[in-house]
Amino acid sequence: MEKSPNYDLILAQIGCKNTKSRKVIIEVLEKSDIPLSAEEIFLRVKDSGASTNLSTVYRTLDLMENKGLLEKCVMSDGRARYQLILEGHKHHITCTSCHKSVSINICPLENLERDVGNKTDFNITGHRLELYGLCPKCRKKE
Structure with a gap:
């Protein structure tokens, strides 16, 4: 439980x-x-x-x-x-037609954040990633 x-x-x-x-x-x-x-x-x-x-x-x-x-x-x-x-943070992908939002269970920016931090000597404290597209239901309508 x-x-x-x-x-x-x-x-x-x-x-x-x-x-x-x-x-x-x-x-x-x-x-x-x-x-x-x-x-x-x-x-x-x-x-x-x-x-x-x-x-x-x-x-x-x-x-x-x-x-x-x-x-x-x-x-x-x-x-x-x-x-x-x-x-920790979460990322989502949002439909540009119906605005349905779905959680993405991975963070595709972790490696990029680490590499940028190493190259710039910044202590990176966070990031934002917003993905947009058409969900399967809205794609069928088009």
């Missing part, structure tokens, strides 16, 4: 006050396999029975991004989406 993260500990480690809204937002993000928009997070929080408002979701996401707990990416549809980075 997979052990769920201790949300109280996660918030304490990043120096954040422990609130019900913050815990439920972390829980929603932790359960998602894909990055979510603030609106999607808000709707999932509401569906869980928790009480919060959209402005609290935005403030919490901003705080958690600044503390390094979330990664924010702006997708091809112009909407920002967020993903929790408890166990």
Whole structure:
């Protein structure tokens, strides 16, 4: 049985006050396999029975991004989406037609990051990779 993260500990480690809204937002993000928009997070929080408002979701996401707990990416549809980075970063490929996003379980940039770091003497602390294309369902439509 997979052990769920201790949300109280996660918030304490990043120096954040422990609130019900913050815990439920972390829980929603932790359960998602894909990055979510603030609106999607808000709707999932509401569906869980928790009480919060959209402005609290935005403030919490901003705080958690600044503390390094979330990664924010702006997708091809112009909407920002967020993903929790408890166990390292993740990459996704997103359909440019329906905006479906699928996680990629490998990091194709690890070797490049190491080589660039060695050649430039930089201590590289992260990277972003966004892949776009047409999913199989949208390809069939065309």
